[in-house]
Amino acid sequence: MNEANLELSPIGNCQVSALVDSEGGFVWGCVPRVDGDPVFCSLLNGDKRDEGVWRFELEGQVSSSQHYIRNTPILVTRLEAEDGSALDIFDFAPRFERSGRMYRPVAFARIVRPVSGAPRLRVKLAPMKNYGEELAKTTNGTNHVRYLVGDQALRLSTDAPVGYLIEGRSYRVESDQHFFLGPDEPFVGNIRSELRRMEASTKKYWQHWVRGLHIPLEWQEEVIRAAIALKLCQHEETGAIVAALTTSIPEAPGSQRNWDYRYCWIRDSYYTVQALNRLGALDVLEKYLAYLRNIIDEARGGQIQPLYSVMGDTELHESEAEHLAGYRGNGPVRIGNAAYKQVQYDCYGQIVMPTAQAFFDTRLLRMADERDFEHLEEVGEAAWAKHDKPDAGLWEFRTRQEVHTYSAVMCWAACDRLANVAARLGKGDRVTFWKERAEAIRAKIDAEAWSEEGQHYGASFESDYLDASLLQMVELRYLKGDDERFLKTFQAVERDLRRGDHMLRYAAEDDFGAPETAFNVCTFWLIEALHLTGRSAEARQLFCSMLSHTTRSGMLSEDLDYDTGELWGNFPQTYSLVGIINSAGHLSKNWSEVR
Structure with a gap:
């Protein structure tokens, strides 16, 4: 059996998900939800990869190939044997409307269809x-x-022979066979007809969802595939969006940078809903806003922590799974994430910005009102109080704190957007109040983060080292793309952090030493900055280079070895998929050019 790798394809229904390897094996999947027990854990099971797996093994197999049914997460794997026999495996998690609500059970459906010969x-x-x-x-x-x-x-x-399955015997497949792994209750109806109906209904749901997306002219398949994967990262029951579907895929081999990403980071979710909103996927935004309202309601004095469980739990105690060896033996496998204890003040801006849209967007079923504004102002007060205070920063340093420029800019954005909302509500006094606070934060940032000696903004107020988040100052509307300060900062960041076609998040040593891999979303930030500063041809070249590193399923993980091109880090990473969507939107030709 080949070494574990990230050539994986996600399936799911916004309740459960599974990662399927290139030969149709379920190698990762948790129940009853994304942060639950991984009943399929072969991906992290070291040499014991025949445990924690669901696999169909074809006698004499010589090849396999995969594709998704167009505009769906229904995966088709074809296995072919040396004698010419072949079969197809159709994998999906049922999702469709039934009895007036969305049917998305804790269940996986698999249909095996013989194609040729006597498999x-x-x-x-x-x-x-x-x-x-x-x-x-x-x-x-x-x-x-x-x-x-x-x-x-x-x-x-x-409807397959249960005895053969239990005893692990091979048998001839002469007709379609149907498998439904779900709740411990009798399956109602004929499994053959019911699974075919589920397959057709699931296909219809996803293709209609994609039909409502506003996609760019170029790179349509890549954007659609990223959008579907991002939607699969939402736990629809609450609206929470997880950073990735996995835990403990290391950022680099032997690095110990193994983290559990099956939780809802306020930061990551902001970027996810921002990207999907650009495509018109309003359903994800609406459900996430409901999740945020619950977070804000329960926040004490507007104090927001960096991450929560998908159910909104505030304590995510970190431990290690001693029975799992880790990805390619690179342990530890962590459960929970101690970053919930950290202070990361950028989260205030990332609460305010998506919520602000709810005061303006008349498409929403529930628009925000004055009561929501009162709650949001509490978050703004926290942003004001913390904008010049040390925190762990967006990169979640575990052993040091500084006043990070990105966090301060996000606090500025919180106050700036609150002024916009106040204007929408006709609250002139609050417009003045929040504008004055935004201007005061800007003055502080410009005084403390700008280095006259280096002629660039620094990553923190205390030092002049650089990090890639400084490239977000245009996206956040803090600076314009032609601002001389941004151009000089971009020049410095590119000089220090660019490695060929890829970008480090920072080059300075952290709690675990110097970073060894590129951070994929930072490469996409580089691509956006190149485009915004007039280097669009180079941006297109880099974007195509990044797309060449995606899996066959169109996915990216968090990190990439910039020497070998190998993917590392948790998978699929929402940050990275957001980068695909945003970069394609920036760089694509306009639809008017073909009409």
Whole structure:
């Protein structure tokens, strides 16, 4: 069996998700939601990759190929054998409207369809429990197998021979076979007809969702694939958006930079809804705004922490899964994330900015009102109080704090946007109030972060080192693209942090030493900055270079080895997918050019 890699394809339904390897194996998937127990954990199981997996093994297999059904996350894997026999595996998590609400069960559906010859198949379904501690115990009936995973059970309902499955025997596949792994309850109806109906309804849902997107003329497939993946990262029940579907894929081999990203970072979610909103995916924004309203309601004195669980839990205690060896043996595998204890003051701007849209956008089913403004002002007060105070910064330094320029600019943005909202509501006194605060923060940033000696903004008030977040000063409307201070800062950032076609987030040593890989979203920030400063041809070249590093499923992880081009870091990373969408929007030809 080949070494674990990130050539993976996500499927999901905004309740559960799975990552499928290039041969159709479920190698990562958690229940009952994204931050739950990984019943499929083969990806992080070291050499024991036949445990924590769901795989269809074709006798004499010599090749495999994959594609998604157009504009859906329904994945088709074709396995071909040396004798010419072949079969297709259709994988999806059901999602469609039923009985007036969205049907998105804790369930995975798989349909095996023989294509040619007489394929012989062995089904390997070996879920685990307690983060790889042991294989799930089983019981079975005539047409089902129950897997006891922790305090709950999953039931596989199938029209395949259950005895062959339990004993791991190969058998000839002479007709379509259907597998539904879901709640521990009897499957209602004929599994063949029901799964075909689910497949058709799921396909219809996703293709209609994509149909409503406003996409650029160029790179349509790449943008659509990124948009679908971003939507799969939303836990629809609450509206939370996770940073990635995995935990502990290291940023670089042996780096110990192994973090659990299955939580909702206010920062990452802001960028996600911003990108999807540009495409017109208003449903994701609406649900996320509901999540934010709950966060704001429960925030004490407007104090916001950097991340929360998808259910809004505030404590995400960090521990290690001792039974999982880690990706390619690169442990530890972490559960939880201690960054929830940190202070990261950029989150105030990232709360205010998406919420501000709700005061202006008349398409929304629920527009924000004066009561929402009162709550939002509490967040603004916290931004004002903290704009010049040390924090861990957006890169979440664990052992030091400084007054980070990015955090201060985000606090400025919070006050600036509150002034806009106050104007919308006709509150002239509050317009003046928030404008004055925004101007005071700007004066502080310009006085403390600008280096006359270096002729650039620094990453913090205390030192003049550089980081890639300074390139966001135009996107946040703090500076214009032709501002001499931005041009000089861009020149300095590019000089210090660019590595060929890629960008570091910073070059200075941190808690774990010097960064070894490029941070993909920073490369996309470089691409945007190149475009905004008139170097669009170079930006297009770099964008095409980045797209060449995506998986066959169109995904990117968090990091990339700029020497080898190999992907590292949690997967799929929302930041990186946002970069694809935003860069394509900046660089694409206009639709009017072909009409």
